[in-house]
Amino acid sequence: MHPNALTFAQQHRRVQRHARNSDAYSFFNLLTGPELFEKVESLLPQHRERLFPPTETLSMFLAQALSADRSCQKAVNDTAVKRLAGGMPRCSTHTGAYCRARARLPVEMVRTLARYTGRWVTARAPQPWCWRGRPVRLVDGTTVVMPDTPANQAQYPQSRSQQPGLGFPLCRLVGMVCLGSGAVLDAAMGPFRGKGGDERSLLRSILDTLVRGDLLLGDAYFATYFLLCALVARGVDAVFEQNGSRQLTTDFRQGQRLGPRDHLIVLQKPVLKPDWMSQADYEQAPDTVTVRELRTGGKTLVTTLLDPKQTPKSDLKLLYGSRWHVELDLRNIKTTLEMERLSCLSPEMAIKEIWVYLLAYNLIRLMMAQAAQLAQCLPRQLSFKHTVQLWAAWEHHRPDTGNEGTLQTLFVLIAQQRVGNRSGRIEPRAVKRRPKPYPLLTQPREHARAYIRMHGHPQKLK
Numbered sequence: 198m199h200p201n202a203l204t205f206a207q208q209h210r211r212v213q214r215h216a217r218n219s220d221a222y223s224f225f226n227l228l229t230g231p232e233l234f235e236k237v238e239s240l241l242p243q244h245r246e247r248l249f250p251p252t253e254t255l256s257m258f259l260a261q262a263l264s265a266d267r268s269c270q271k272a273v274n275d276t277a278v279k280r281l282a283g284g285m286p287r288c289s290t291h292t293g294a295y296c297r298a299r300a301r302l303p304v305e306m307v308r309t310l311a312r313y314t315g316r317w318v319t320a321r322a323p324q325p326w327c328w329r330g331r332p333v334r335l336v337d338g339t340t341v342v343m344p345d346t347p348a349n350q351a352q353y354p355q356s357r358s359q360q361p362g363l364g365f366p367l368c369r370l371v372g373m374v375c376l377g378s379g380a381v382l383d384a385a386m387g388p389f390r391g392k393g394g395d396e397r398s399l400l401r402s403i404l405d406t407l408v409r410g411d412l413l414l415g416d417a418y419f420a421t422y423f424l425l426c427a428l429v430a431r432g433v434d435a436v437f438e439q440n441g442s443r444q445l446t447t448d449f450r451q452g453q454r455l456g457p458r459d460h461l462i463v464l465q466k467p468v469l470k471p472d473w474m475s476q477a478d479y480e481q482a483p484d485t486v487t488v489r490e491l492r493t494g495g496k497t498l499v500t501t502l503l504d505p506k507q508t509p510k511s512d513l514k515l516l517y518g519s520r521w522h523v524e525l526d527l528r529n530i531k532t533t534l535e536m537e538r539l540s541c542l543s544p545e546m547a548i549k550e551i552w553v554y555l556l557a558y559n560l561i562r563l564m565m566a567q568a569a570q571l572a573q574c575l576p577r578q579l580s581f582k583h584t585v586q587l588w589a590a591w592e593h594h595r596p597d598t599g600n601e602g603t604l605q606t607l608f609v610l611i612a613q614q615r616v617g618n619r620s621g622r623i624e625p626r627a628v629k630r631r632p633k634p635y636p637l638l639t640q641p642r643e644h645a646r647a648y649i650r651m652h653g654h655p656q657k658l659k
Contacts, residue, residue, distance in 0.1 A: 249298035262557040304549045311556040315380040318563045326377030333376035335523035336415045338396035340367050342538045342549050352544040353388045356526030371399035373406055374523050380562045381408050381555050405434045413533050414520040420499050426486050439497035455505045458492035530558050531580045572612035583614040
């Protein structure tokens with residue numbers, strides 16, 4: 198037998214052997230399964246029977262997030278065709294009713310479901326998905342672009358480097374992700390600029406997601422005194438890259454030496470109180486905090502894991518290298534699911550749209566986690582885009598979801614494509630394909646339209 202065919206046969210037998218014990222149906226039918234049915238019911242708002250009730254509206258919203266054509270017209274057209282195919286009365290293909298139903302959908306309902314699904318899959322993660330038996334959380338920030346409307350500009354202003362009328366509103370997003378499963382545990386949104394919109398402030402708003410015993414990985418932006426104190430008080434350890442300005446003054450000859458370029462130091466509380474911090478919180482903060490600084494892999498790390506015997510430098514180097522997964526997760530959300538440019542025209546709907554994307558992302562991660570458990574591999578070894586493509590094909594062909602063999606085969610297909618182990622790969626941050634040679638818009642669009650009406654389009658350069 199060909200090696201690939203042999204591997205497929207072994208995976209298929211393994212899935213058949215474990216399927217009944219893995220509760221595959223509740224994983225697949227997550228929103229209607231017994232685990233989340235009561236949760237969904239408790240979050241439903243008071244509503245009367247309409248063409249688009251909250252559950253139907255949320256399902257259509259999720260389908261938009263996972264579709265290449267994200268228009269409301271496409272979602273309504275699909276629903277109209279499904280109703281006809283199912284023998285139900287036909288409905289209008291106008292989008293007004295669906296758009297009003299999306300506006301009525303409570304953002305708290307979508308937010309709670311997104312958080313709940315992420316924590317649900319993380320709570321069921323087997324021991325091999327942890328680092329030395331400890332759950333690892335990743336944190337990082339990014340930005341998403343909103344439509345250029347007055348309401349969005351007022352709440353999420355554009356970058357100062359862009360002239361009025363030429364830029365787009367920017368929303369900053371900070372997400373906390375489980376390293377083992379890849380699921381988003383929580384997220385916080387804020388304006389790109391202004392008070393309370395920086396990544397550290399947004400992270401402080403979701404620190405309650407962490408529990409005692411967790412381990413948090415982040416880049417150099419989070420290696421601050423008060424954040425380290427807050428994590429130590431919660432019983433959470435941290436591994437951050439040293440802040441860039443402090444790297445220049447790091448002196449491994451000071452403090453308690455643990456090894457080559459490895460020492461313990463005592464950080465003193467800053468004399469000046471930060472603007473975001475209340476006087477009471479500043480006075481309650483400890484006067485000192487002991488951290489460990491070490492140089493490994495070309496980076497200076499700061500961590501609260503103080504024992505070099507329990508956590509040697511080589512282990513911390515490998516652990517911090519896994520922080521890159523959060524960058525890939527954000528890429529999957531923004532690029533694969535195409536959340537980089539939102540489509541909703543109001544700030545409230547734009548935030549709701551972000552949470553729908555995060556819920557859709559967690560549902561895909563949930564299927565990947567199930568497939569990884571059945572194939573006895575790590576979820577990080579499976580392809581996110583491959584799973585999205587399989588799900589789109591599954592939805593299009595509508596196989597029998599009650600057939601156990603069909604579900605088993607779906608998870609086998611998800612587990613077939615493995616992500617290559619390309620650690621240490623270096624690529625230039627540049628693109629080879631040239632964009633179309635259109636000039637940049639250098640004046641507000643209405644002014645450009647008026648100029649074209651009067652003088653016509655400019656001549657193409659030869």
